[in-house]
Amino acid sequence: MEGSKALARKSVTERPADLMTPRARLGLIIPSSNRLCEPQLHHYAPPGLGIHIARLRSTGPWHRPISELGDDLKLVAGTLADAKCDAIVFNCTGGAMEEGPDAEARAVEVIAEETGAKAFATGAAVVAALKALMLRKLVLLTPYRQSVNEAEKIYLGQLGFEVVHDIGLNLSGGNEYIHVEPKRWLDLALEAMDKHPEADGLFLSCTNTTQIEIIEEVERATGRPCINSNQAVLWMACRLLAPQLGGWPRQPHLGRLFGNA
DSSP states (O other): HHHHHHHHHHHHHHHHHHHOSSEEEEEEEEEEEESSSHHHHHHSOOOOEEEEEEOOOSSSGGGOOGGHHHHHHHHHHHHHHHHSSSSSEEEHHHHHHOHHHHHHHHHHHHHHHHHSEEEEHHHHHHHHHHHHHOOOOOEEEEESOOOOOOOHHHHHHTTOOEEEEEEEEEOHHHHHHHOOOHHHHHHHHHHHHOOOTOOOOEEEEOSSSSSSGGHHHHHHHHHEEEEEEEHHHHHHHHHHHHHHHHOOOOOOOOGGGGGGG
């Protein structure tokens, strides 16, 4: 009995410091149906970065464009401010890009005004990542219907990027997105780059897929940079919060992007 008590005391007193008081906190507003963003960001976040999640009914039967999220967006952003998040991101690629960069920027302003935190959205994070790696001609891979792909191509085109080839798997929603195995994304990426060598790199779009798991393999096999939505969001957060994190966290398993502070 005494040994059990001693073990319990030891386990409590030896908790990692970053679980109790992380150096910085990132809050993510995600669609309520998203099941992969949360575990992925907890897994890939560098030491010292706390991850907090707020869910918003904004996709599937509750689909609304970002310009119509209004008070609901303020409400969920406020819950992350209550958790003392230093940066807050609207993390839904299709939702961020659907109405174009201006609508996305207005939503980010709403979050910043409501919370006082550093705010951004997935689309802007992806664009910053593409620019950091000097990518202009892209292969776009998504689980989406073609109409969503078209909206993303328009968004990217308005900001100076060219999608030379795109593939949408035409899946009905998150319940299907999460079951696409990493190898399927890898095979699609390799096939697309083999057919379109003019592309500078790849954008694997969606926050609710296994895409982030194959970034290193894609880059190694194709010799081209690979950007994924959750990877870009984590990278942008690390850029914004680097002083609090004690410097730039190099994450080689997340590809070339994390070599760019």
